[in-house]
Amino acid sequence: MIKQFLWLEWKAFSRSSSFAKNLALRILMIFGVIYFCVVFAALGVLAYFGLKDYFPDPLLIVNKFLIYYFIIDLIFRLLLQKIPVLNIRPLLVLPIKDATIVNFSLGKTMFSFFNWIHAFFFIPFSITLMVKGYSPLQVIFYNIALICFFYINNFLNILLTNQDKLFSVFIGLVIILGLTQYYNLFDITVYTGPFFQEMYNSSYLFLLPFLVLLLLYKITFNYFKKNLFLDAGLSVKHDIAKTENFTWLDRFGAIGSFIKNDIRMIKRNKRSKTTIFMSVLFLFYGLLFFTGAFEAYDNSGMKMFAAVFVSGGFLITFGQFVPSWDSAYYPLMMTQNIPYKQYLEAKWSMMVLATIVTAIIASFYLYFGLHIYLMIVVGAIYNIGINSLLVLLGGAFTKTPIDLASTKGAFGDKKAYNVKTLLISIPQLVVPMLIYWIGSKLLDQNMALAIIAVVGLCGLAFKNAAFNAIEKIYKNEKYSTLEAYKQKS
Secondary structure: OHHHHHHHHHHHHHOOOOHHHHHHHHHHHHHHHHHHHHHHHHHHHHHHHHHHOOOOOHHHHHHHOHHHHHHHHHHHHHHHOOOOOOOOOHHHHOOOOHHHHHHHHHHHHOOOHHHHOOHHHHHHHHHHHHHOOOOHHHHHHHHHHHHHHHHHHHHHHHHHHHOHHHHHHHHHHHHHHHHHHHOOOOOOHHHHHHHHHHHHHOOOOOHHHHHHHHHHHHHHHHHHHHOOOOOOOOOOOOOOOOOOOOHHHHHHOHHHHHHHHHHHHHHHOHHHHHHHHHHHHHHOOOHHHHOOOOHHHOOHHHHHHHHHHHHOHHHHHHHOOOOHHHOOOHHHHHOOOOOHHHHHHHHHHHHHHHHHHHHHHHHHHHHHOHHHHHHHHHHHHHHHHHHHHHHHHHHOOOOOOOOOOOOOOOOOOHHHOOHHHHHHHHHHHHHHHHHHHHHHHHOOHHHHHHHHHHHHHHHHHOHHHHHHHHHHHHHHOHHHHHHHHOOOO
């Protein structure tokens, strides 16, 4: 039966109309995987010798901060790791045991890149430990425990992805731990460090994470098996409809109608609500740069980079997926007599309004000085004048249908990024950094900010001409976009 499932997976991949694109993408991903494997392996070898120069026992230091390694791993999984899914609807009417379907789906996650990439760090590190006199048997038990912890993260990712309440609790816990650690109120490493060290010292403690792993697998298995019915987890949930007219937008005509639809979409769907959450996170992104907490960020170019992000959170997370937000009914829209320019102007208006509101809320950055807040204001002007047009332009080449009921992929999808979208992203981020850095070196910081503001205002002045050009590109990409939205696999 497993062989049959694998055969079906291969057919779904090879028969897709985007097979050539997916194959080329996977080849590029292989080179990326090789690069990360080499980097992790090098770090695994050098970690021991680098820590040995400053600490008598490198393993003790690694174990002290291992809790953060696992937390970061889980965060990356939540943001990037895709949960392999199987089209189970046709299988439910066949004589196949539910347990077989669920076990195969969960088994696919066991071979995820996020699970085995860590071996390229810890295996060289463990070999180095054994060469330097550490007990081989204890090192083996220690690695078994680590493997269990990574697979615990694997199943936690699955549960947190499908349980909104658990995800919120986890994010809140991480924020609390981070703040208490930063302000020296509570140091979690005091407790976790000895625990992970005991994984090496003890010959049987590795059984604890192994038992937790078995329990998590059982919980995950039961969760999916319980919802493996057309009238349960797969059925469409019907909520009580609420009428929201937003009549105050009627004065804007067709543009107001489009804005109404976007507001309703953001309020009613998981994925669109995630953009609001991410926008709030971007609002505090500048704290990493303006507080001087990281030496690498304490320079003029990086501060301008942060200033653009602070006010551009909604613009980036929402704008990069125009028109993908409407992918569910995009074919219907294209059969209507809808002016493309008004559709784009509605999206642009949403992004501009959000940028202005965010820039006003970001006034708390005045605590770090007037110049810092002026950087944020100038970044907002650049976002309105230039970046708002660039994200709309990039959207013409984004062929990613969006599942509004899912929170996965908040940062994008593999098909959202190609050569064209990557080239368009360069002036969004690099240009204001270069202008500010060069301007502050040749003139002064205030003049550099003035130049960036002028560039943003010029973009605003030529908005109509830019919209006409973008409209033509959207029309040229219309049919390829419609074809891409038909692909569900």
